[in-house]
Amino acid sequence: DTAVSQTPKYLVTQMGNDKSIKCEQNLGHDTMYWYKQDSKKFLKIMFSYNNKELIINETVPNRFSPKSPDKAHLNLHINSLELGDSAVYFCASSQAGTVQPQHFGDGTRLSIL
Amino acid sequence: AQKVTQAQTEISVVEKEDVTLDCVYETRDTTYYLFWYKQPPSGELVFLIRRNSFDEQNEISGRYSWNFQKSTSSFNFTITASQVVDSAVYFCAPRPYTGFQKLVFGTGTRLLVSP
Numbered sequence: 001d002t003a004v005s006q007t008p009k010y011l012v013t014q015m016g017n018d019k020s021i022k023c024e025q026n027l028g029h030d031t032m033y034w035y036k037q038d039s040k041k042f043l044k045i046m047f048s049y050n051n052k053e054l055i056i057n058e059t060v061p062n063r064f065s066p067k068s069p070d071k072a073h074l075n076l077h078i079n080s081l082e083l084g085d086s087a088v089y090f091c092a093s094s095q096a097g098t099v100q101p102q103h104f105g106d107g108t109r110l111s112i113l
Numbered sequence: 114a115q116k117v118t119q120a121q122t123e124i125s126v127v128e129k130e131d132v133t134l135d136c137v138y139e140t141r142d143t144t145y146y147l148f149w150y151k152q153p154p155s156g157e158l159v160f161l162i163r164r165n166s167f168d169e170q171n172e173i174s175g176r177y178s179w180n181f182q183k184s185t186s187s188f189n190f191t192i193t194a195s196q197v198v199d200s201a202v203y204f205c206a207p208r209p210y211t212g213f214q215k216l217v218f219g220t221g222t223r224l225l226v227s228p
Contacts, residue, residue: 031214041152041202043218056215090158094214099165101148102216104158 003027006091006105013081014113020077021108023091031055032074033092033102034066043090049074050096078110086112115140115207117219125225126195133191134222136205140186142166144210147181147188152221153201161203164188165210195226 004025013019025032033056034046048056049068063079078085088109092102116139126132138147149161162172164181172179176193192199202223206216 041221041223043204043221045215045217048215088156092158096214099146099163101160101163102214103160104150106157109156 004091004093004103004105006089006108008108009106010109010111012111012113015081015083017081018077018079019081019110020075021089021091021110023074023076023105025072025091025093025103027093027095027103029093029095029103030071031094031096032068032071033094034074034076035090035092035104037088037090037107039087047074047076081110081112083112086110115142115145115209115217117205117207117217119203119205119219119222121222122220123223123225125227128197128226128228129194130226131191131193132195132224132226133189134203134205134224136188136190136219138186138188138205138207138219140207140209142207142209146208146210148206148208148216149179149188149190150204150206150218151201152204153198158204161190192224195224197226197228200224200226 031050033048037043047066052068065077068074088107091105094102118137147164151159178191180189202221204221205219
């Protein structure tokens, strides 16, 4: 009965490859997020979707493309992976217009060789 | 734009000591929320507390307490009688009261509690 689940938990791949990370939430929330945590533990928002509509798009390279097929899912596709993409990626969800906190997934550790 | 400063990069204490983690924030919003999250060594992010800018009452929850002072833009977190299980990275994050719920995280404070 995991609230926010991400797959895979670990992803090891080579530079130049394309990869995807999936996220699903069963909390009935209408807003989902992707955050990136670098090696120094700095956490920064990348994207946010509300009811499948992109509402936050921080300064992120075009190689990163989020997709939200429905409000319970938000996937992250990364093209032409670079060494600097190595990080932990967290998915989160919340309900817009409420005071409830964001619920985070357990993270996906992406390592680029 | 919002900005958070957690000046203490790492704190080491011995079990049973009290420890305070500092958080100073900047925001142009007149109303906002402040959050604390914990990230234990296992890596997940755990919500600890939410405080809105209207309410400056201190809050206590078990061994945890929070001191919010709007005049100094600080939202400090104290752990009383620390335990080894408190070892984690702690993040402070403000969020606008309305509009999109973008959390702006501080750089975090790593707390190491040794037996």
